[in-house]
């Protein structure tokens with residue numbers, strides 16, 4: 001017991017697993033917030049983009065992937081459109 | 091008109107029922123006529139924590155279904171004036187809590203009470219949504235542990251968009267955090283998230299910090315809300331939290347270990 005006491009005494013206080021927990025939580029909470037707190041127009045934008053694309057190409061709902069990210073004071077909307085290979089039309 | 095307060099968390103077993111019993115009793119002790127409702131359909135437990143399990147005749151779902159009226163179902167607390175309990179149903183039917191039914195009961199209670207405290211079940215399913223939907227404000231119970239903190243953040247997201255207040259465009263539900271089962275020893279050893287860590291991660295007001303305490307188990311064994319144990323650290327921390335809830339400015343206590351000298355540290359058990 002005394003050994004453990006000495007060990008604890010000389011160890012700096014914030015070296016335990018709590019530090020890792022905090023860092024992991026900050027990352028995951030930020031990511032989950034940006035997903036759910038995206039602007040209200042995102043679902044509508046997603047739907048309309050699909051409609052426009054479908055005028056030219058047959059695609060499923062998953063063809064358009066969108067994600068909103070903050071980088072510094074810059075907000076970046078990333079839109080990925082995946083066209084399935086064989087069905088591409090001129 | 092009563093103020094409706096939901097005690098919620100997302101994650102299970104973090105202390106919602108303990109907190110509901112303590113907060114409702116604390117509000118009643120301050121002279122506010124208070125009803126506490128168990129929304130945990132199928133897993134009734136608030137009655138045990140409040141020590142009134144043998145007096146349950148009718149429950150929340152009986153009232154919703156019109157099998158009993160509120161006067162018959164409400165249990166008057168034996169220890170504390172101004173305090174009434176509406177027990178959960180033991181039915182397995184998870185759809186027993188209808189939105190119209192819950193609204194009707196809350197409206198009727200609102201005529202007579204100052205506060206209605208809703209003890210939410212865990213999760214984000216129907217029971218938890220119903221407990222939160224009509225609330226005027228929320229107390230989110232969190233343990234200093236990764237999954238509990240993450241679930242609290244999810245719950246905060248739900249509270250700010252899926253409640254009646256939010257749907258009416260009246261803005262997000264005001265919510266405060268109650269950090270429970272806090273162990274200053276473990277925080278100081280760097281093994282547990284600190285109050286500051288959790289506040290920083292969730293960026294939300296801290297209503298109170300309840301220490302991990304044997305007195306909570308003792309109180310639940312006896313069927314007495316821990317806030318009535320005035321000697322205990324947890325009981326006092328709950329009193330402070332209720333005072334803050336009512337607008338008083340009180341410093342947080344029980345956040346640090348009793349400082350031991352080097353000698354004490356060396357011979358710590």
Ligand SMILES: Nc1ncnc2c1ncn2[C@@H]1O[C@H](COP(=O)(O)OP(=O)(O)OP(=O)(O)O)[C@@H](O)[C@H]1O
Pocket residue numbers: 099101102103104105106107108109130210211212270271272300301302303304306307310324
């Ligand atoms: N401050 C505390 N110190 C020690 N033990 C506590 C503390 N708070 C709660 N507990 C214990 O944690 C357990 C869960 O508490 P409680 O039933 O209040 O949680 P809950 O969130 O209502 O659970 P559920 O999600 O199942 O409804 C109980 O055994 C209780 O005694």
Ligand SMILES: [Mg+2]
Pocket residue numbers: 106107108130135209210211
């Ligand atoms: Mg509970």
